[in-house]
Amino acid sequence: MATPVWSQVVTPPPAQVAPVDEHIEKMPVPPARPEAQPVEAQPVQAQPKQAQIVLPDLPFESLAQKDEAGNFKPLSEPIQLAALRVNPTIEDKAKFFEDIKPILAERSLNVQNVLVSNIDLLERVDDGVFERVDFKDAASIKQLLEVTKPFLPPAAPKSLLEELRDTGKLTPVQFAFTANKIIRDYTLTINPAPTEGLDSTQQARVSMQRAAALLKNGSIEEYIFIYxxxxxxxxxxxxxxxxxxxxxxxxxxxxxxxxxxxxxxxxxxxxxxxxxxxxxxxxxxxxxxxxxxxxxxxxxx
Known part of the structure; x- marks a missing residue:
């Protein structure tokens, strides 16, 4: 008997094969992005400069008054308060000082608390830290900053003039006239400029003392006065x-x-x-x- 011959039957491929992800919904193809156009540079607008305060040329009574012996009289109140009393740009002084009474009362308590907390630093002022400062010596400047910093914002209240300006009690002109004319006049009058008879070292010493006096009267004089x-x-x-x-x-x-x-x-x-x-x-x-x-x-x- 002849042995049968088994032949393999192969199914012919379909005319077109379906992709395996046919059942998955396709995201639409985004449209082609338009070609970027160059951006024209915009000119930078210059910030307007703050208008400079022009102080009026008004006469005022100097705080630097001498007694019969020719010595400068000590002030009877802190210099910023005394300067406000002779400021000619404050026309109705009676109303002004009546208006600031609540501020002065609250301020007195705050200043006294700061003073008591830093009594050791005021003792260093007594020892002459301002008079001895050498603005060419970093260590000397550091000592001065250590003494003054606790009496300045944010550790302490603003100066009286700053507080009155920021609460609207003083105009910028009144503020600047008080600080830049009246207080400066007093400070430099009682701390005169170097005389011609001094050598260069002595002249430098006097100039630094004048600068230190301006710094003191513009910063912590109120605390020193009350102390x-x-x-x-x-x-x-x-x-x-x-x-x-x-x-x-x-x-x-x-x-x-x-x-x-x-x-x-x-x-x-x-x-x-x-x-x-x-x-x-x-x-x-x-x-x-x-x-x-x-x-x-x-x-x-």
């Missing part, structure tokens, strides 16, 4: 202030009694204030803060 008032009140009421102190041991009371004797023995106001210097060695920093806080309420109003 000096507190010391004057302490000199006149020493034993009363000691009686207000709490937690003093017998040793400190004994040392304070010696200081009291020195204050009472001094003949002038300046000497009495100078006699308070040993308090730094007797009282701790916290006790000196308490001391000054008591002295502040003794200042005559």
């Amino acid at each position: 000096n008032q507190a010391k004057a009140a302490a000199a006149e009421n020493f034993d009363t202030v000691v009686g207000m102190m709490e937690g003093l041991d017998e040793g400190k009371k004994s040392e304070l009694a010696k200081v009291s004797e020195s204050v009472k023995a001094a003949s002038t106001k300046a000497d009495k204030i100078a006699a308070l210097r040993p308090l730094r060695d007797v009282l701790t920093i916290d006790q000196r803060k308490e001391w000054v806080r008591h002295c502040l309420i003794m200042i005559p109003q």
Whole structure:
């Protein structure tokens, strides 16, 4: 018997093969992006410059007044407040000072709090940090900045003039006239320019002291003035202030009694204030803060 021959049957391919993703919906082909057109450069608009304040040429009473002996009289209030009183651009001064009474009252409390918190820095002012500054020496400038920074914004309130300007009580002209004319005149008058008889080193020293005085009167003079008032009140009421102190041991009371004797023995106001210097060695920093806080309420109003 013949062996059968098995043949493989192959199904012919379809005329067109369907793609495997035929069932998936296709995203439409985006239209061709138009060719980018060059962008024409726009001219930069220059910012308008702030108009420069032109101060009126008005006469004013100088704060630098001398006594019969030819010495400059000390101011009876902080320089910025004193300068406002003689500012001729403030026409109705009675109304002006009545309007700013609430600001001055609130400011007094804020300034006193900053003063008490930084009594150690004001002691460095007493030691002459402004008078000794050398603006050519980085270390000297750093010391001055360390002293002044805690009395400036944001750590402390703005200056009185800045506060009055920013609250709308002073116009820009009134602000600038007070600072750039009246206060500058006073500062440079009581700190005269170098004379011809000085050598170059001495002239440079005087010039730096004038610059330091301008800086002091434009920044922390208010704190210095009130601190000096507190010391004057302490000199006149020493034993009363000691009686207000709490937690003093017998040793400190004994040392304070010696200081009291020195204050009472001094003949002038300046000497009495100078006699308070040993308090730094007797009282701790916290006790000196308490001391000054008591002295502040003794200042005559």
